[in-house]
Amino acid sequence: MNAIEVRGLRKSYGAFEAVRGIDFELGAGEVFGLLGPNGAGKTTTVEILVGYRRRDAGEVRVLGKDPERADRAWRSRIGIVPQTGELFPNLSVIEHLELFAGYYDNPRPPSEVLAVVGLEEKARARTRMLSGGQKRRLDLGVALVGDPELLFLDEPTTGFDPGARRAAWETIRSLRSFGKTILLTTHYIEEAHQLADRVAVLTRGEIVASGTPAELIAQAPSTVIRYRRNGEQVVLETEEPVRVLHELTAEALRDGLELQGLEVHRPTLEEVYLSLTEEAAE
Amino acid sequence: MRLFLHQLKAEQTLFWRSRELAFFTFLLPILFFLLLGSAYGDDEINGVDGYQFLLAGMIGYGAASTTFAGLALLLVIRRESGVLKRLRATPLPPSTYVGAVLGSIIFIFLLEAAILIALGRLAYDVPIADSLASLILVLLLGAASFAALGIGLTALIKSAEGSSAVVNALYLPLSFISGAFFSQDTFPDLLQKLAALLPLSHLIALTRDVMVYDERIWEHLDDVAVIAVWGLVGLAGAVRGFRWEPREG
Numbered sequence: 222m223n224a225i226e227v228r229g230l231r232k233s234y235g236a237f238e239a240v241r242g243i244d245f246e247l248g249a250g251e252v253f254g255l256l257g258p259n260g261a262g263k264t265t266t267v268e269i270l271v272g273y274r275r276r277d278a279g280e281v282r283v284l285g286k287d288p289e290r291a292d293r294a295w296r297s298r299i300g301i302v303p304q305t306g307e308l309f310p311n312l313s314v315i316e317h318l319e320l321f322a323g324y325y326d327n328p329r330p331p332s333e334v335l336a337v338v339g340l341e342e343k344a345r346a347r348t349r350m351l352s353g354g355q356k357r358r359l360d361l362g363v364a365l366v367g368d369p370e371l372l373f374l375d376e377p378t379t380g381f382d383p384g385a386r387r388a389a390w391e392t393i394r395s396l397r398s399f400g401k402t403i404l405l406t407t408h409y410i411e412e413a414h415q416l417a418d419r420v421a422v423l424t425r426g427e428i429v430a431s432g433t434p435a436e437l438i439a440q441a442p443s444t445v446i447r448y449r450r451n452g453e454q455v456v457l458e459t460e461e462p463v464r465v466l467h468e469l470t471a472e473a474l475r476d477g478l479e480l481q482g483l484e485v486h487r488p489t490l491e492e493v494y495l496s497l498t499e500e501a502a503e
Numbered sequence: 504m505r506l507f508l509h510q511l512k513a514e515q516t517l518f519w520r521s522r523e524l525a526f527f528t529f530l531l532p533i534l535f536f537l538l539l540g541s542a543y544g545d546d547e548i549n550g551v552d553g554y555q556f557l558l559a560g561m562i563g564y565g566a567a568s569t570t571f572a573g574l575a576l577l578l579v580i581r582r583e584s585g586v587l588k589r590l591r592a593t594p595l596p597p598s599t600y601v602g603a604v605l606g607s608i609i610f611i612f613l614l615e616a617a618i619l620i621a622l623g624r625l626a627y628d629v630p631i632a633d634s635l636a637s638l639i640l641v642l643l644l645g646a647a648s649f650a651a652l653g654i655g656l657t658a659l660i661k662s663a664e665g666s667s668a669v670v671n672a673l674y675l676p677l678s679f680i681s682g683a684f685f686s687q688d689t690f691p692d693l694l695q696k697l698a699a700l701l702p703l704s705h706l707i708a709l710t711r712d713v714m715v716y717d718e719r720i721w722e723h724l725d726d727v728a729v730i731a732v733w734g735l736v737g738l739a740g741a742v743r744g745f746r747w748e749p750r751e752g
Contacts (some may be wrong), residue, residue, distance in 0.1 A: 271592055275746070297594040305587020306749075311520035312513075323509040324595040491742070 222285060223272060224249045224371050224402040230279035232265050239265040241426035242279070247404060248368075252397050254417030255406040260500055262426040263406040264304055267375050270404070271301050284371060297325050300369035302360045304376045304406075310349035314340050314359055317348065318366050325367040338362040338392060354385040372396065375404045378412060390415050397497065410491040424498045437493050445488045448480040458488070458496075506599050507606070510560020514607035528573030529615055532565040536619055539684060544627060548686050554627040555715050556686070562616050563707035564683035566645040569612040572674040574653035578604070583663035583749045591747045601654075609646045614640055616684075633717035637717055639722045642712050644727065645706040648734030652702075655737035675704055702733035 225247040232240040240262040247253045255263050260282050268274040269281060272288035281288060284294050308317055312321075317474060318331035335341050338358040348359065356379065359427060364372060366448055377393070378386045393416055396403065407413055413420045414434045421431035430437055444462040446469070459465045519525055536557060544554040581587045581744035590600060623629030632638040656673070660666045678684065680694050687695055698704040705726040712718040712726075720727065 273588065273592070293596065296592060299592070301589070301592050303585065303589060306589055308586060308589070309517060311517060316516070320509075320513050321593060324506070324593040326594075363589070371640040 222249070222477075223247060223282075224251070224284060225253075225404065226280070226282040227266075228280040230266065230269065230281060231277045232262075232269060232274065232333060233277055238426055240269075242278075242323075243421075243423070243426070243428050245421050245431065249402050250397075250400050252393075252403045252405065252416055254413035254419050254420040255404065255423055256326075256408070256410065256413045256417075256420050256494065257406075257423035258408055259279050261408075261423045263408075263423055264375055267301075267373050267404070267406060268421070271299060271373055272296075297367055298370050300364035300367055300372045302357075302364045302372070302374045302377050304379070308356070308359060308363065311347060313345050313347050314362070315344040315350070317359060318362055322365045322366045327368060328366050329368045331366060331447070334362045334366045335415075337365060337395070339388070354381055354389075357381070357389070365396075369401070371402045372404070374403060376406055376408070378409070386412070410489075410494045414490045418474065422494060422497050429497045430493075434490055436487060438490055440493065443487070444485060445492060446483075446485050448483040450481075456492075506595060507603055508750065510595065510600060510603035513617055514603055515610075518607060518611060521577075522574060524573055528569045528576075528747050529611060532561050532568055532615060533622070535684070536622065540627065542598060548654050549688065551715050552629070554623055554629050556711070558619060558623045558629050559711040559714055560683040560707050561619055562642070562710050563645065563681065563703055564678045565615045565619065566612055566642070566649050566706060567678055567683075567703055569615060570608050571649040571653040571656070572670045573611075574604070574608045574650055574657040574668050575660070577608075578654065578657045579660045579666040580663050581632045582657065582746060583666075585749055587747045588749070599746075605650055608698045609643075612646050613642060618677045630714075632714045634713065634719055637713045637718075637720040638710075641706070644720075644730055644734075645702075645710075648706075648730045648737065650694060650737075651741055652737030654745055658740055658746070661750050670696025676702060680704075682707055683712040702730045705729045 223246045227243060230240055230243050231238070243262075243266065245253070246479045255266065258262050265274065268351065269276050270283050270288055272291040274424060275289055284295060284298055286292075288295075313322065315331060315335065322328035335344055338361050340355065340358055340362065343355055348356065351359065361374075361377065364374075375395070378389045381389060385422075390412070393403070393405070403416075405413070405416060411449050419431065419432070419433055420437060422437070423429075423468055430440065432440075443460050444458070446457040446459065450468075457465060457469075466485065469480065472475050539557055539561075540554055544552075544557060546553045548556040578587075590596065620629075620631060624631055656670070660669050680687070680690065680698045681701060682690075682698065683703065687698060687704070690698070709720065709723055709726045709730070712723055713720060
């Protein structure tokens with residue numbers, strides 16, 4: 222049985238259609254990335270899947286249940302790292318883990334969770350004294366302490382510096398080795414590429430592409446040529462790189478110009494993503 | 504029950520660690536008792552000893568400041584910071600959570616009332632009520648009614664920044680015109696009429712009847728009714744308007 226099944230999901234806020242009929246599913250043990258720019262409908266989708274919001278239309282099954290009819294047993298099987306939101310500023314790290322552990326019948330030992338999220342040295346620090354990255358790790362710890370099967374990570378590394386992001390990726394990778402099913406939202410293409418088995422690109426409430434990162438790259442034109450002209454970046458996508466390059470360089474030689482920063486390469490996932498989200502915006 | 508006690512313990516830790524809240528809601532009525540007592544405690548007010556008169560007022564003020572103002576502030580701050588929403592996603596049943604928050608704040612009010620009464624007894628010879636049962640019923644009635652109003656009030660507050668302004672603008676004038684600090688006798692007629700409609704003046708009157716005149720709670724069912732009706736208004740507002748999510752969305 223799939224951990225998550227979504228069919229024809231729709232949600233509007235007044236006249237604004239935040240999610241416009243999306244379908245996807247998540248197998249048990251899979252890491253799935255919902256990738257899209259800000260305002261694409263990622264958080265709305267997650268909030269419907271965890272039972273915070275009601276959908277307008279569509280079928281949703283999470284761990285075999287409709288989240289709108291969530292009960293205590295179902296809630297004990299999911300963990301959530303919300304995109305925003307504080308914890309208690311006056312409780313320490315370990316006190317938070319102990320408090321949340323108390324809500325579950327079979328929690329993981331708080332000291333063990335402390336090690337998983339790398340906050341052993343901050344165990345006794347009050348939450349208001351933590352840095353942004355440390356708070357985010359505590360968010361993850363609070364979501365993990367109930368030992369959930371299914372984890373929702375809503376933009377878990379937004380605002381991180383590159384070093385902290387890589388450390389967070391390591392932690393998330395270690396979770397998959399425990400067999401957790403993870404739904405991850407992100408607007409960082411690299412994050413989806415690094416962590417997700419499969420990715421769906423969500424733009425303006427619609428899924429415009431989905432597949433493994435390799436499949437997404439395969440959908441794109443075979444070669445990208447970049448250079449700068451008068452200080453402006455030019456990007457050409459082509460199936461015939463030899464002909465296009467020949468014409469380009471011949472023209473430059475004739476005019477006595479240099480093609481500054483000339484590059485020829487296979488498209489990155491980022492370029493695929495940008496072309497997909499730009500097409501949708503047009 | 505295990506979950507309730509687990510949450511109750513956490514609520515106590517959280518309350519006493521948030522110094523500002525503990526000071527303004529718990530300690531201030533005790534400080535005012537000492538302060539106002541030093542000003543007119545030895546005088547005779549409305550035919551009774553000043554300290555006796557003031558003690559009932561301070562217990563009423565304590566109910567308004569802990570179970571009404573303190574509870575509303577605490578819940579709005581938690582709602583706006585997103586922590587209520589996060590608790591909602593855990594297996595902790597909402598009713599257990601609300602029950603523990605209420606249990607905790609009512610315990611704090613009863614502790615405050617006990618300290619006020621003990622202080623009055625030990626330092627100023629204020630006699631303790633003849634009927635302890637009546638006194639406890641009055642305190643619980645007041646606490647329940649103001650707690651319901653406090654939760655109902657959260658529905659009207661839009662942001663954490665504005666919350667203490669709104670809450671103070673309501674409960675401080677309420678306490679003043681209800682005669683918590685001074686006798687209402689010198690107040691203009693209109694203020695007295697207004698106060699008669701509000702629950703705090705009835706709670707203070709009831710406390711005074713029980714503590715000063717050694718009467719029983721059932722001899723004043725009209726006061727009980729006003730306090731209870733206000734509590735039901737608060738409850739209706741709480742049921743309709745209480746939210747777990749921040750208001751930003």
